Amino acid sequence: MHFNIPVIEEQIDQLGGRFMVYHIYLDGFLCCKMRYSDIYRLDEELRRVFGDCLPPFPPKYYLSMTETIADKRRLLLEQYLQKVSANASISTYDVFCMFLIKMQQETFNIPVHNCLQEVLLPDGHKVKADIQSSDPAERVLEIVFCKLELPRQLMGYFSLFLVEGINGGQYSVLKKLAPFELPYVSLKSMNDEPCMVMIRKSFFDPEIDQTVMASSCGLNLLYIQAVSDMEMGCWTPTNEQLEKLRLLQETGQKKEFLEVAQQVKHYGYEQAEVCICDHPVPNSPAVVRVGYEEINCCTQLLSNQAEETSFEISKVRCWSVRLLGISTGNPSEEGDIKLEFSFEYCYGNDTWKWITIHTHQAFLLSTFMNQVGAEHAAKNLDMHGEMQIEVPDVQIKKKQGFFKYMKADKARPLLTRIKSAVQGSKEDDVFEGIEDKDL
Known part of the structure; x- marks a missing residue:
C-alpha cells in the first residue's frame, strides 16, 4: 500500500478556529480526509499495543503554523502513514483497518444501508x-x-x-x-x-x-x-x-x-496503458508489461520502429514511485496526480541504471512488482524447505474483533495473496458469516 498526502486544506470550525484537513491518498486515489487529531488518536490506540514498533509521531504545535511548518507536518504525517502501513502486523490490525473504514464513511458522508x-x-x-x-x-x-x-x-x-x-x-x-x-x-x-x-x-x-x-x-x-x-x-x-x-x-x-x-509470449502479464519511458531514448512512447520473470518494455522510436526490451526481475535491485505534483497547479485542490515509476537495473559488470516510466498507473506497477517479489520469495523459501512463519503475540491479538459484523465466532485472517506463504489452517469457514439473504 502506498499512502500519500498531496493535498491539504484549511477549514474553520464552529468557534472560528482554523484547522488543517489532510487528504489521504491510497495508491494514487483519494481514500479519505483526516485532521491531525484523528491521526493522533489512531497513533495512541496503536501505541498501546505496538509500543516502540511505531515510528515517531509528528509533534503538536501550539502556535499558529506558517506555510512552511504546515508543509513540514504534512510530509511527516505522510511518512508516518507510509511506515505504519509497511508493517504487516500493524496494517492488518483491527484498530487500523476499522479506523480507515470509519474515515472513508465520514469523508464521503455515505450512510450505512x-x-x-x-x-x-x-x-x-x-x-x-x-x-x-x-x-x-x-x-x-x-x-x-x-x-x-x-x-x-x-x-x-x-x-x-x-x-x-x-x-x-x-x-x-x-x-x-x-x-x-x-x-x-x-x-x-x-x-x-x-x-x-x-x-x-x-x-x-x-x-x-x-x-x-x-x-x-x-x-x-x-x-x-x-x-x-x-x-x-x-x-x-x-x-x-x-x-x-x-x-x-x-x-x-x-x-x-x-x-x-500458457505457451504464448506475455501470457499472464499485466499491461499498463501507453506511457512515456526514458529508455532507450528520453520521451519514448512505450507499452509496459509486468510478468513473473520480467518487465517488458516495447518503445516506439522516432523512426516509427518498435524496440522491445526485457528487464529481468532478478536484476532489479529496487523501485520507487515519485509524485510529481497535482495537475491543477493548486496544492489545496483535487486534481490528476502526475506520477513516475522508476526501477534500478543491473546491466552486468555491476553497472546499475535507473529506468523511469511516466504513467498515471505508477502505483499499480509498484503493486504488481510487490506481488511478483512476494511470490518469488515464497517459492524460494518453499524450495529450501524453510517455510516457517512466526506469529508474534501482537499478531494474534489483532485477529480478535476485525470486521465483527461478519458474524464469525473465530477470527478471519486477511486474505493471503501468495500460494505457499501460509500453510493451510483450520480456521472457521470463510463463508460461515454469509446468510441466505446475503446471496
Missing part, C-alpha cells in the same frame, strides 16, 4: 451482490466467491480491482482494492467516472494456474480473463497459436485453451 453491488467479470458479465455500503473489499470478495461457487481455498488468488473505460470489452485497471477499502464508497468517490469493480486473478506465477484450474469455477474465471486479455492485445499469439486458440474457443475447450495460451 443495504445496496446491490455489481462486480464485473473480465468478459463483461456482472455478478450482483447484496451488501452494505460499509462492507470492505474483503467481505464483498467473499460474497462474490460464494455467488460464483468458487472454493474458498482459491480466495488468495483473486482480488477486486477498480477499472475504468468499460466500452466494447475494453477497460483499464486503475488499482487493486485493499481489504479495508469500501468498494461502494470508492465508486461513489469517482465523480461519475465510468468505473466499476472487477474480480481478477492477483498472481503472476504460471504454475499457480494448475492449482486454480483444478476447480471448474476457477478454470472458468481464468479462461474468461485470458480471452479478455487476448482480445485487448495484452498478449499476442502467433498466427498458428491464434488459429488453435480460436478453434478451442469455438468448441468450448477451456482447459486446452489455457494450456495453449
Whole structure:
C-alpha cells in the first residue's frame, strides 16, 4: 500500500478556529480526509499495543503554523502513514483497518444501508451482490466467491480491482482494492467516472494456474480473463497459436485453451496503458508489461520502429514511485496526480541504471512488482524447505474483533495473496458469516 498526502486544506470550525484537513491518498486515489487529531488518536490506540514498533509521531504545535511548518507536518504525517502501513502486523490490525473504514464513511458522508453491488467479470458479465455500503473489499470478495461457487481455498488468488473505460470489452485497471477499502464508497468517490469493480486473478506465477484450474469455477474465471486479455492485445499469439486458440474457443475447450495460451509470449502479464519511458531514448512512447520473470518494455522510436526490451526481475535491485505534483497547479485542490515509476537495473559488470516510466498507473506497477517479489520469495523459501512463519503475540491479538459484523465466532485472517506463504489452517469457514439473504 502506498499512502500519500498531496493535498491539504484549511477549514474553520464552529468557534472560528482554523484547522488543517489532510487528504489521504491510497495508491494514487483519494481514500479519505483526516485532521491531525484523528491521526493522533489512531497513533495512541496503536501505541498501546505496538509500543516502540511505531515510528515517531509528528509533534503538536501550539502556535499558529506558517506555510512552511504546515508543509513540514504534512510530509511527516505522510511518512508516518507510509511506515505504519509497511508493517504487516500493524496494517492488518483491527484498530487500523476499522479506523480507515470509519474515515472513508465520514469523508464521503455515505450512510450505512443495504445496496446491490455489481462486480464485473473480465468478459463483461456482472455478478450482483447484496451488501452494505460499509462492507470492505474483503467481505464483498467473499460474497462474490460464494455467488460464483468458487472454493474458498482459491480466495488468495483473486482480488477486486477498480477499472475504468468499460466500452466494447475494453477497460483499464486503475488499482487493486485493499481489504479495508469500501468498494461502494470508492465508486461513489469517482465523480461519475465510468468505473466499476472487477474480480481478477492477483498472481503472476504460471504454475499457480494448475492449482486454480483444478476447480471448474476457477478454470472458468481464468479462461474468461485470458480471452479478455487476448482480445485487448495484452498478449499476442502467433498466427498458428491464434488459429488453435480460436478453434478451442469455438468448441468450448477451456482447459486446452489455457494450456495453449500458457505457451504464448506475455501470457499472464499485466499491461499498463501507453506511457512515456526514458529508455532507450528520453520521451519514448512505450507499452509496459509486468510478468513473473520480467518487465517488458516495447518503445516506439522516432523512426516509427518498435524496440522491445526485457528487464529481468532478478536484476532489479529496487523501485520507487515519485509524485510529481497535482495537475491543477493548486496544492489545496483535487486534481490528476502526475506520477513516475522508476526501477534500478543491473546491466552486468555491476553497472546499475535507473529506468523511469511516466504513467498515471505508477502505483499499480509498484503493486504488481510487490506481488511478483512476494511470490518469488515464497517459492524460494518453499524450495529450501524453510517455510516457517512466526506469529508474534501482537499478531494474534489483532485477529480478535476485525470486521465483527461478519458474524464469525473465530477470527478471519486477511486474505493471503501468495500460494505457499501460509500453510493451510483450520480456521472457521470463510463463508460461515454469509446468510441466505446475503446471496
